[in-house]
Amino acid sequence: METKAIGELFPLFIGASPETLERLVSVAQKQDYSKDSAVITESAWGKAVFFIVCGWVKIRSLYGNREVTLEILSRGNCFGEMAVLDESPRATEAIALSDVRLLSISAQRFLQMLLKDPALHHRMLQLMAHRMRQLYYRFQLYRHPPRFKLIKTLIFLAENYGQPTEKGTKILNIPHQDLADLAGINCEETSRLLNKLQDRGWLEIEPSDRALYLTNIKQLYHLAKQL
The missing domain is CATH 1.10.10.10 (Winged helix-like DNA-binding domain superfamily/Winged helix DNA-binding domain)
Incomplete structure (x- = not known):
C-alpha cells in the first residue's frame, strides 16, 4: 500500500509524519486469512500489531465451556496494540469472520515508531481514550x-x-x-x-x-x- 492510502484508511496514522508512513510501508507484512481461521491465539498476543485492510475479525474469549465474542472489528481498525503496550497475557483469540487481509508490524518496530513520532504517540492516546468511551457506553446499554x-x-x-x-x-x-x-x-x-x-x-x-x-x-x- 502507498503511504497516502495508509494515512487515509487507518485513523491511527492521521497526522503521522511522512517518515513514519514510509517506514510502515517498508516493514509491514501483508497477511491473508480465510473465514473462521485463527489470526491470533492466546499465546501469540504481544508479538505484533495488526491493521485490517479488508474483512471482519472478532475478538473472543472462553468463559467456562462457552466462547463469547467481545468485539467485532473491520476495515480501518487495528488490534494487538494493547498487548504490545502492556505486555500482559491475554485469554482471548482473534478469529476471521470473513476472508481478511491484514498488515502486521512487529511489536518492536511499532514501539520504535511511537517513540520517534510524537504525533503518532498522541494519536495512540486519543484512540485508547476513544475505546474506553466505547466500552463505557456499551456498559451503559446493559x-x-x-x-x-x-x-x-x-x-x-x-x-x-x-x-x-x-x-x-x-x-x-x-x-x-x-x-x-x-x-x-x-x-x-x-x-x-x-x-x-x-x-x-x-x-x-x-x-x-x-x-x-x-x-x-x-x-x-x-x-x-x-x-
Whole structure:
C-alpha cells in the first residue's frame, strides 16, 4: 500500500509524519486469512500489531465451556496494540469472520515508531481514550431492553464499518450468536428481533454474499431515540 492510502484508511496514522508512513510501508507484512481461521491465539498476543485492510475479525474469549465474542472489528481498525503496550497475557483469540487481509508490524518496530513520532504517540492516546468511551457506553446499554441494545449495536457497526450502497448501509451478516454477545442479549432474542426488523423493511439479509443491509437506518435512529 502507498503511504497516502495508509494515512487515509487507518485513523491511527492521521497526522503521522511522512517518515513514519514510509517506514510502515517498508516493514509491514501483508497477511491473508480465510473465514473462521485463527489470526491470533492466546499465546501469540504481544508479538505484533495488526491493521485490517479488508474483512471482519472478532475478538473472543472462553468463559467456562462457552466462547463469547467481545468485539467485532473491520476495515480501518487495528488490534494487538494493547498487548504490545502492556505486555500482559491475554485469554482471548482473534478469529476471521470473513476472508481478511491484514498488515502486521512487529511489536518492536511499532514501539520504535511511537517513540520517534510524537504525533503518532498522541494519536495512540486519543484512540485508547476513544475505546474506553466505547466500552463505557456499551456498559451503559446493559440496563436497556434487548430491542434497544440490538438496534444500537447495528447502528454502531454501520457507523464504524458500513459501506453505503443503493440498498442501504452494508455490513457483514454477522452470525447471530456473535451479534448477540456483542449486544448483550441471547441468541433467540437476536434472531427474533432481526426477523421483526426484516418484516418492517428496515433491514435486508442477503445470505448469498453474507451481507446485512440497513435499508432504513434513519428509522432505526428514530426508533433508538424512542426506546
